[in-house]
Amino acid sequence: MSVHETPDSFDEFCSRFASEESCVESLFRAKWPTGFVCPRCGFTAYYFISSRRLPLYECRSCRLQHSLIAGTIMEGSRTPLRLWFQAIYLHARPQSINALQLSKIIGVTYKTAWLICHKIRYGMSQAESGNLLKGCVHVSDSMYCKRLTPYFDWHPQEQALLVGSSLTSKGTIDQLKIKLQSKSQLKDKYDCPDPATFIRQNVEPSSVPTVVQAYLDQYCYYYNRPQRSVFGLLLTDSAIGRTITYPLLTRSRRSFRNTRSARIIASASALMG
Secondary structure, three states: OOOOOOOOOHHHHHHHOOOHHHHHHHHHHHHOOOOOOOOOOOOOOEEEEOOOOOOEEEEOOOOOEEEOOOOOOOOOOOOOHHHHHHHHHHHOOOOOOOHHHHHHHHOOOHHHHHHHHHHHHHHHHHHHHOOOEOOEEEEEEEEEOOOOOOOOOOOOOOEEEEEEEEEOOOOOEEEEEEEEEOHHHOOOOOOOOOOHHHHHHHEOOOOEOOHHHHHHHHHHHHHOOOHHHHHHHHHHHHHHOOOOOHHHHHHHHHHOOOOOHHHHHHHHHHHHO
C-alpha cells in the first residue's frame, strides 16, 4: 500500500508502521522519490550503513554520509520514526490534534509533543507558501475570535485576518489562504487591512483578484489537499522541508504568550461549515 493510501483507523496505521524499518522505507521514498541523490554532488549510487539507530547513506562518489532525517523537519530529533509517523498521521486528520493530546497518545513528554506539533505545522507552512491562488480569486477581510462589544477598540483576543480563495468554474472554493494581519496598521476593529501585500505574496500575477499563523496554515494545508492523500503528502513535505529549532519556536511563543491559538482551527472550520 502506498503512503498516499492512508489507513482509515489509527490502530490500522500503527500496525502498518509498527517498526522503524517500515518507517525508514517510506521516509526514504518520500525524501528521494526517484532514488537517492547526493545533496553535495548529485551522484545516485550509495553505500548503505546500518550500524546506527537510523541508517546512513554514503555517496560512492564524494563519500558524504547523509542521514535520512537530515534536511527534514525531523532533523536532530531522537524521537523514534514510528512516533513521528503517528504524529504526522494525527495532524493529517481534519480534527487535527494538540500537544497535550499527542503526548498522551504517543507516550512522550508534553515538551516533546509540543515541539513535534510545531515542527509539523512549520512544514505545512513551508508547503503552503509555494501554493499560490490561481484563476478567479476572492479576497476579503475577517476577524478571528470576534467579540460583540459596543466599542471600536480591539479586544485582546481579536485578530485581523485576510482570507483569499480561488474558485472553480461552478463557484465553489478550490484553494484557500488565511493570513494574520497586523492590528497596528488599522485605526479600529472595523478598518479593513490593505490587501496589496497579501495579493502579491499569495496570488499568481496572472490571476484575477508567526504562532497564530501556523494554525491558519495548518487549516489551509488540510483544506487544499485531497483528504485520502493528506498523510502521504504531509510525509513528503516533512521529508523535504527544513526543520525549525526549539529556541526559534519558543522565541515566537513568548511574543504571542497571551494568544489562545488552539481555537483557530475550530473557528475556521465553523466559518467554512
